[in-house]
Amino acid sequence: MISKATLKLLSNPPKWINRATRKNEVILGTMGRLIRNLDGCVFPGWSTEEQRRAVADRVIPALRKLPGCKAATEIAMEDIPYEKRRLMRVHRRLSSVMSARGAGCKVLLCPARDCVFMVNEEEHIALHVFRPGNAPESVLRCMKDTAAKLDKLLPIAQTDTRGYLTSCPDDSGDGTAFSYILHLPALDMAGCIPQIMRATEKLGMGICPYYAVHRGRSEGCGLYTLYSDMSPRDCTELMSAQLAHIATRLEARELRMREHMVKTLPLELEDRIYRAYGTALCTRLLSFAEAVSVLSVIRLGLDVDLLSLPESDKVDPLPLLLIGAEISTPALNDKPYDVPGQFDYFLRSGVLHLFAQNLEVKEFDPATLHE
Numbered sequence: 001m002i003s004k005a006t007l008k009l010l011s012n013p014p015k016w017i018n019r020a021t022r023k024n025e026v027i028l029g030t031m032g033r034l035i036r037n038l039d040g041c042v043f044p045g046w047s048t049e050e051q052r053r054a055v056a057d058r059v060i061p062a063l064r065k066l067p068g069c070k071a072a073t074e075i076a077m078e079d080i081p082y083e084k085r086r087l088m089r090v091h092r093r094l095s096s097v098m099s100a101r102g103a104g105c106k107v108l109l110c111p112a113r114d115c116v117f118m119v120n121e122e123e124h125i126a127l128h129v130f131r132p133g134n135a136p137e138s139v140l141r142c143m144k145d146t147a148a149k150l151d152k153l154l155p156i157a158q159t160d161t162r163g164y165l166t167s168c169p170d171d172s173g174d175g176t177a178f179s180y181i182l183h184l185p186a187l188d189m190a191g192c193i194p195q196i197m198r199a200t201e202k203l204g205m206g207i208c209p210y211y212a213v214h215r216g217r218s219e220g221c222g223l224y225t226l227y228s229d230m231s232p233r234d235c236t237e238l239m240s241a242q243l244a245h246i247a248t249r250l251e252a253r254e255l256r257m258r259e260h261m262v263k264t265l266p267l268e269l270e271d272r273i274y275r276a277y278g279t280a281l282c283t284r285l286l287s288f289a290e291a292v293s294v295l296s297v298i299r300l301g302l303d304v305d306l307l308s309l310p311e312s313d314k315v316d317p318l319p320l321l322l323i324g325a326e327i328s329t330p331a332l333n334d335k336p337y338d339v340p341g342q343f344d345y346f347l348r349s350g351v352l353h354l355f356a357q358n359l360e361v362k363e364f365d366p367a368t369l370h371e
Contacts, residue, residue, distance in 0.1 A: 009073055010084045013091045014113050016132040016181070024258070024303045025133070026251040029181040031092055032139040032240075034127040034147060035166060035230075036175060039155040043167040044105070044120040052104025052120045059119050060106065062153040066146060068110050069117075077105040090211075092130070097122040115142065122167055125150070134251075136178065136244040140237065143176055163233035171230040178228050178240050180247040181210060185222035185300040186257035187250075189272065193224070196250065204229055205243060211292065221289065222296030226250065262304055266364045273301035280356035286349040294352060298359070308360045 016029030037043065038058065042051055063069050077098070080088070088094040098105065098121040108117040118126040129142045150156060157165040164175040187193060193207070200207050210223040226247055231239040261269045276297035279290070286294070301307035 014130040016130050026254045027134040030131045030135045031179045032129040032143045033177040034143045035123040036125040037157040038124050039157040049103045073109045075107045077101045173233040174231040174236040176231045176236045180226040182224045188222045221292040273306045280352040
């Protein structure tokens with residue numbers, strides 16, 4: 001039986017989500033993924049429960065020898081309720097594969113909340129490393145140090161020609177991948193995201209909505225994940241640098257688009273932001289997708305000085321935006337007259353209403369628009 005303290009720990013998001021954000025911050029967080037497999041052991045997708053438990057019994061003691069992992073919380077997947085699994089997926093602490101796992105699969109949560117180990121995910125060991133803002137060097141250093149120590153502690157499956165072996169042969173190599181969480185509301189409003197998706201695909205990368213699939217739909221809501229494929233052999237540093245370069249260029253493009261909208265489309269921008277503010281303040285039934293979209297636009301309003309928060313109020317909409325699925329328990333379906341769903345929509349609306357009450361509405365100064 002899982003304890004209340006552990007349930008609370010599962011709800012705590014990584015530090016890159018719940019930290020205070022700076023004005024006009026586009027790159028919200030950096031994440032690295034490291035995967036390794038044990039030599040001579042069946043991959044988790046083909047193994048039996050007994051084999052998975054045997055792998056976990058070998059791996060967990062070795063992981064606890066890593067720096068910062070001695071006091072890590074070990075949790076069996078079968079003990080994690082569905083709602084907590086969903087929330088951990090939103091936080092990127094569980095992969096989609098791991099969230100469906102059961103007996104013999106475990107999660108190791110580090111006390112600092114900046115990394116999580118998944119045992120018997122798609123691979124025997126999968127590490128997710130989190131850092132706030134644009135921090136590729138810190139993520140890369142953590143992953144390289146962890147990989148070097150794992151090579152000494154465990155018999156890792158690798159060859160001289162293919163590198164580290166994975167359950168998907170095409171992913172064999174360095175066993176590393178990187179991603180960035182980006183807030184791109186202006187580019188979203190301008191309809192630039194499809195063009196960006198095509199451009200990143202040509203570079204061997206990708207960009208997708210942060211809430212990629214919610215109840216069967218794809219929702220961008222101004223929040224996106226920029227990601228790389230698994231790095232080929234001896235290409236980790238190159239892939240990290242390339243993705244960091246693209247993230248920085250998207251950040252610059254987003255800020256230019258915001259400046260362009262302020263100078264040339266002030267009325268349209270005001271209308272969009274004030275509509276979001278009015279929705280948060282006055283709505284009574286708010287769906288998940290609409291709640292996240294409203295929060296994204298409100299944050300844009302704060303960035304371009306159309307909305308403001310009192311100095312004494314430390315509430316920031318971006319943490320709410322990033323844990324949007326946690327605003328309330330999601331409705332089981334989208335039927336507007338379904339009682340559980342109706343209550344869920346109402347509760348979500350109430351949370352945003354309380355937040356919107358602290359906002360102060362401002363207007364653009366015409367004198368500054370033509371400078």
